[in-house]
Amino acid sequence: MNEIAIQARDVYKVFHKQRGHLPWERSDGHSGRQQAVALDRVSFEVRVAEIFGVLGPNGSGKSTLVRVIATLLLPDGGTVTVFGHDVVREAIAVQRLINRVSVEASFFKKLSPMENLIYGARLYGLSAAESRTRIIEILTRLGVERWAIDQPVERMSRGMQQKVAIARALLTRPALLLLDEPTTGLDPRSKREVHTLVRELRDLNSTTILLTTHDMLEAESLCERIAIMDAGRIVALDTPEALRGTVALHQGHPPTLEDVFLELTGKLLTADGK
Amino acid sequence: MISSAAQQLRASYAFVERNTNLIKRYWSWEVVWLSYSIANSLSVSYIGLGLERIGGLQVDGRRLVLYLVVGTLVWHYLSMIFYWLTDIIGLERWEGTIEYTLMAPIRRLTHMAGQTIFAVVYSLLFTGVILAVSVMLFEIDLASANLAGAALVMLSGSLSFIGVGIVGSTLPLLFPERGSQMTHVIIAALLLVSGVYYPVEVLPGILQRLAIVSPATYVLRGVRAALLDGASLPTLWPEIWPALLMGLVAIPAGLHAFGLAERYAKRAGKLARSG
Ligand SMILES: Nc1ncnc2c1ncn2[C@@H]1O[C@H](COP(=O)(O)OP(=O)(O)OP(=O)(O)O)[C@@H](O)[C@H]1O
Ligand SMILES: [Mg+2]
Numbered sequence: 001m002n003e004i005a006i007q008a009r010d011v012y013k014v015f016h017k018q019r020g021h022l023p024w025e026r027s028d029g030h031s032g033r034q035q036a037v038a039l040d041r042v043s044f045e046v047r048v049a050e051i052f053g054v055l056g057p058n059g060s061g062k063s064t065l066v067r068v069i070a071t072l073l074l075p076d077g078g079t080v081t082v083f084g085h086d087v088v089r090e091a092i093a094v095q096r097l098i099n100r101v102s103v104e105a106s107f108f109k110k111l112s113p114m115e116n117l118i119y120g121a122r123l124y125g126l127s128a129a130e131s132r133t134r135i136i137e138i139l140t141r142l143g144v145e146r147w148a149i150d151q152p153v154e155r156m157s158r159g160m161q162q163k164v165a166i167a168r169a170l171l172t173r174p175a176l177l178l179l180d181e182p183t184t185g186l187d188p189r190s191k192r193e194v195h196t197l198v199r200e201l202r203d204l205n206s207t208t209i210l211l212t213t214h215d216m217l218e219a220e221s222l223c224e225r226i227a228i229m230d231a232g233r234i235v236a237l238d239t240p241e242a243l244r245g246t247v248a249l250h251q252g253h254p255p256t257l258e259d260v261f262l263e264l265t266g267k268l269l270t271a272d273g274k
Numbered sequence: 275m276i277s278s279a280a281q282q283l284r285a286s287y288a289f290v291e292r293n294t295n296l297i298k299r300y301w302s303w304e305v306v307w308l309s310y311s312i313a314n315s316l317s318v319s320y321i322g323l324g325l326e327r328i329g330g331l332q333v334d335g336r337r338l339v340l341y342l343v344v345g346t347l348v349w350h351y352l353s354m355i356f357y358w359l360t361d362i363i364g365l366e367r368w369e370g371t372i373e374y375t376l377m378a379p380i381r382r383l384t385h386m387a388g389q390t391i392f393a394v395v396y397s398l399l400f401t402g403v404i405l406a407v408s409v410m411l412f413e414i415d416l417a418s419a420n421l422a423g424a425a426l427v428m429l430s431g432s433l434s435f436i437g438v439g440i441v442g443s444t445l446p447l448l449f450p451e452r453g454s455q456m457t458h459v460i461i462a463a464l465l466l467v468s469g470v471y472y473p474v475e476v477l478p479g480i481l482q483r484l485a486i487v488s489p490a491t492y493v494l495r496g497v498r499a500a501l502l503d504g505a506s507l508p509t510l511w512p513e514i515w516p517a518l519l520m521g522l523v524a525i526p527a528g529l530h531a532f533g534l535a536e537r538y539a540k541r542a543g544k545l546a547r548s549g
Binding site: 015016067070071072073074076092093095096098100102104106107108109110111115118119120122123124125127152168 | 285369371375377546
């Protein structure tokens with residue numbers, strides 16, 4: 001297999017903020033169109049079976065990057081390949097290899113976790129019968145109680161829903177797992193369970209993991225390499241130790257990843273209204 | 275190749291099963307909707323019996339009732355297919371699952387096929403209930419009707435509305451906030467020009483010209499000819515082929531348009547905004 005799981009080259013993505021809903025309200029060509037550069041020539045590689053972290057302030061482009069890799073957004077420039085498949089030209093080949101967990105757990109709220117997950121499994125060509133046992137296995141492993149599996153998702157707490165979202169992604173055994181703030185809203189114990197699971201996936205199944213997070217400790221303990229983004233750009237990319245080494249002693253103590261984050265981000269002006 | 279086809283087939287069943295689960299969970303809404311539709315349908319059909327009293331006219335009330343029953347049933351059936359298809363995006367945007375469905379390794383054809391199978395079965399059952407109630411309340415005499423002919427007309431009508439529905443389903447992709455409302459405009463226009471409750475000949479010239487491009491015009495005329503006059507197949511053919519043709523054009527055209535709309539949505543970031 002290819003040694004490189006994700007290869008991103010000069011990925012560029014800009015969003016146009018429209019003013020009105022109707023064509024004539026927004027077609028004022030020159031004056032009113034605002035644009036936001038969400039990804040500004042982003043290049044990086046993720047190796048197979050690597051746990052790769054992406055940090056950055058709100059609005060720095062992390063989720064946009066994840067969506068481009070997940071074939072949910074088309075880049076305006078540059079290329080991304082996943083295990084050698086181009087995300088634009090070979091979308092279905094890429095889709096077979098990936099799954100994603102996003103911040104908001106998105107489910108049919110009136111359906112149960114079981115029904116939601118079987119729906120998900122069928123979309124990936126898995127049969128209901130083989131999925132059912134695995135769903136119970138994964139959900140139990142994540143600490144979702146048995147009674148909750150057949151209740152509407154809307155009755156579960158946010159953290160519980162997030163666990164179901166993680167289960168949905170694991171169910172299809174993706175070679176590349178995209179985790180966009182997967183542990184936001186989870187209690188400390190549940191966070192640790194997710195961390196253990198992520199490591200296990202990598203160790204036992206050689207799953208490649210790209211993870212965005214606002215939790216510096218999580219990034220530091222899980223990720224082999226971390227990219228720090230700011231205003232759509234990657235401003236640093238290295239191992240956690242090396243990143244800490246780039247910042248001088250901080251008020252007498254060795255710098256933490258948070259010090260590095262604060263040092264490197266938030267200084268660039270946003271591209272809004274450029 | 276075979277396993278891939280099997281996989282796509284299995285995936286299209288995902289939509290049937292999911293929608294079935296959804297209507298089970300939202301069953302109280304289904305009951306409300308069904309009651310509303312029955313009341314709506316009956317109140318239109320009673321106009322047939324009422325007309326004699328209102329105008330003191332010499333009309334054949336029975337024939338008029340059947341004319342209106344056909345109109346309301348055919349319209350319920352066709353518009354329901356239309357709405358299930360145009361809602362393919364809206365439904366999931368509302369639930370928030372749209373990104374998960376669109377990042378699954380399935381062809382849009384598979385996706386549409388699943389939704390279409392469900393739409394047709396659901397609309398048949400739903401309309402069937404209204405039909406049963408209508409038959410109970412009005413003495414409908416179908417002894418001389420050409421039932422097979424009517425079924426054939428309905429089949430071509432289903433195809434054409436599947437096509438129109440797929441074309442309409444691009445609107446919610448293109449216009450996240452207003453797309454669903456726009457589909458109501460399409461259905462309202464079709465209701466006006468297709469002669470659901472009156473012959474299109476009573477319409478002003480310009481609307482009559484629009485009636486020509488509405489598949490529902492042919493379906494309604496064909497089903498009425500078959501049920502009211504027992505028209506034979508050769509007589510029905512002029513009503514069958516235009517709807518059939520519109521379906522055969524609109525389905526591939528709609529799928530193509532949907533593909534383009536999806537690309538646009540993925541380029542402009544219209545699928546989901548949060549997260
Ligand atoms: N669908 C969209 N339409 C318009 N603008 C968008 C869209 N998605 C993202 N943006 C803009 O792109 C920029 C990057 O957003 P993105 O969601 O990628 O940030 P993020 O790093 O994930 O932030 P957070 O930490 O808050 O999740 C922001 O300016 C945002 O407003
Ligand atoms: Mg984000």
